[in-house]
Amino acid sequence: MKKIQFNLTFFLVVTAAACSNRYQTNNHTAANKADTVQSKYINQPLVSHIYTADPSAHVFNNRIYIYPSHDTATGAPGNEQGDHFDMMDYHVFSMDGVGSKVTDHGVALSLKDIPWAGRQLWAPDAAYANGKYYLYFPAKNKQDIFQIGVAVSDKPEGPFKAAAEPIKNSFSMDPAVFADDDGSHYMYFGGISGGQLQRWDNNVYHADATNKYGEELAVLPRMARLGKDMLSFAEPVKEIKIVDKNGNLFKAKDNDKRFFEAAWVHKYKGRYYFSYSTGDTHNICYAIGDNPYGPFTYQGIILHPVEGWTNHHSIVQFKNKWYLFYHDVQLSGHTHLRNIKVTELTYNADGTIVPIKAMK
Incomplete structure (x- = not known):
């Protein structure tokens, strides 16, 4: 023994x-x-304790606030309609500057507190006016049709209280609100495929409409000026023309240049920059125009494809520098579980943007 x-x-x-x-x-x-x-990667995730995507960044009170969607693993099946992107609330994040500590302000708005919404709180955006902060968000209504809602708060981080009904005449997804120098606010929105934009023709919904293909003209993004109350459209929804250097609209087959989703507008040296995702070819592209309504002439790529199927961004100026916020799937490796990032954006002397590659 x-x-x-x-x-x-x-x-x-x-x-x-x-x-x-x-x-x-x-x-x-x-x-x-x-x-x-x-x-x-050229940048590391800004947030790692939860999954975040589609970051809309703004400067409020000399601080950067980020309004992303909140990815969660709910077990919803993956399909072309994006059911696996089953988001149920929003968190707001802020930081003193790029590179400083990121603060999670907690849940700003939940699906259960939106009377008209059925499911899927996708990419939001925010704006400030009338002494209030407005959170704009897409959600499928009880008939499973995407509309855009609005919620209001006294603070940029929320919590936000949602209006009882979606914005009248709104549809599709990815609202982005641009504040012009004269105080006017414009909402840009839309997304094809799962975002249902292809089902809307002349602002009328057609449930059986399909995506465009080949030589058909590509589906165009939409926009409308917001009313002074920031809760309604002040005009009918309009299409936005994105054209090539010869003034021609893109066709559906031009899917490395045509609009898919993720509209964003910013202003640089007096000109309007309309940027967007090409979706199934994964580029963030941009076009330039002379007014908020366009037309916008295609210029090229801002951000080459990131790791993961989607690509969604925002552009903001802070303390004399410009920044591009975006997402990828570094933390999870799964398309529906993403993480937000930021990198510096630079311009050439002629106003064109220096393209960025997120992977080394």
């Missing part, structure tokens, strides 16, 4: 030493692997 105990003890000591060495080696290998993985 003693001999057995001695051999067992010796075995345990030797094994423990071997395991310790192996553990140290594995730790070293894991650390190297993590460093290698991180080195693939």
